[in-house]
Amino acid sequence: MLHLRFPFRRPRPQGLPLLTRLAGRFRLRGLDQADAPAVKAHFLRLSPEARGSRFHGSLSDEAICAYVDRIDWSQTYAFGAFVRGDLRAMSELAAYPTSGAGEVALSVEPQLQGKGLGRTLILLTMLAARRVGMSSLHLFYQAENQSMRSLARNLGAKATRDGGSFDGVISVRGRKD
Numbered sequence: 001m002l003h004l005r006f007p008f009r010r011p012r013p014q015g016l017p018l019l020t021r022l023a024g025r026f027r028l029r030g031l032d033q034a035d036a037p038a039v040k041a042h043f044l045r046l047s048p049e050a051r052g053s054r055f056h057g058s059l060s061d062e063a064i065c066a067y068v069d070r071i072d073w074s075q076t077y078a079f080g081a082f083v084r085g086d087l088r089a090m091s092e093l094a095a096y097p098t099s100g101a102g103e104v105a106l107s108v109e110p111q112l113q114g115k116g117l118g119r120t121l122i123l124l125t126m127l128a129a130r131r132v133g134m135s136s137l138h139l140f141y142q143a144e145n146q147s148m149r150s151l152a153r154n155l156g157a158k159a160t161r162d163g164g165s166f167d168g169v170i171s172v173r174g175r176k177d
């Protein structure tokens with residue numbers, strides 16, 4: 001077989017740059033109750049459009065703060081991406097009480113969108129869900145949310161449309177061996 005090489009092609013990224021163009025420019029860590037003020041500040045910095053997509057409707061600043069105050073951190077697995085110390089993107093996985101499933105919501109501040117942070121955070125969340133014994137994750141997103149549609153498709157989600165929104169279900173079941 002003939003293997004052609006094109007030396008003028010840009011080399012394919014390797015390692016973390018395969019997932020995100022911001023590799024090396026952010027720090028990832030789990031979030032807990034002590035991070036609630038940073039989570040509020042992050043949500044409040046979302047644009048009206050991003051806020052609407054994240055919360056499936058327009059929420060006032062007060063409603064966002066009340067939402068964060070209501071998070072049950074004992075049933076929530078959250079990860080954050082920090083840029084120069086500020087929380088700029090996060091995933092929030094809330095475990096359903098009985099079914100072995102959970103629901104994930106993602107938020108990336110507008111100036112950092114489209115650079116792979118959402119992709120990186122959902123992959124991390126999937127691994128965490130699997131480690132705590134969940135079998136599936138639900139992603140709820142609006143039909144016009146092209147980034148979420150792309151992410152869901154790439155992760156093999158089975159998406160069901162209900163009016164203007166989708167419920168994408170990702171299997172995170174471990175191998176049976």
Ligand SMILES: CC(C)(COP(=O)(O)OP(=O)(O)OC[C@H]1O[C@@H](n2cnc3c(N)ncnc32)[C@H](O)[C@@H]1OP(=O)(O)O)[C@@H](O)C(=O)NCCC(=O)NCCS
Nearest residue numbers: 050053105106107108113114115116117118119146147150
């Ligand atoms: C949806 C969101 C989390 C995606 O995160 P992101 O960091 O911007 O997205 P990524 O750069 O990781 O890209 C994810 C996918 O979307 C695609 N994408 C990114 N920006 C896009 C755009 N403007 N239009 C179409 N597709 C886009 C990417 O190509 C990628 O697809 P791929 O995996 O097939 O290559 C982020 O845009 C966001 O916070 N939006 C507002 C809140 C929201 O919608 N939350 C989801 C509902 S809970």
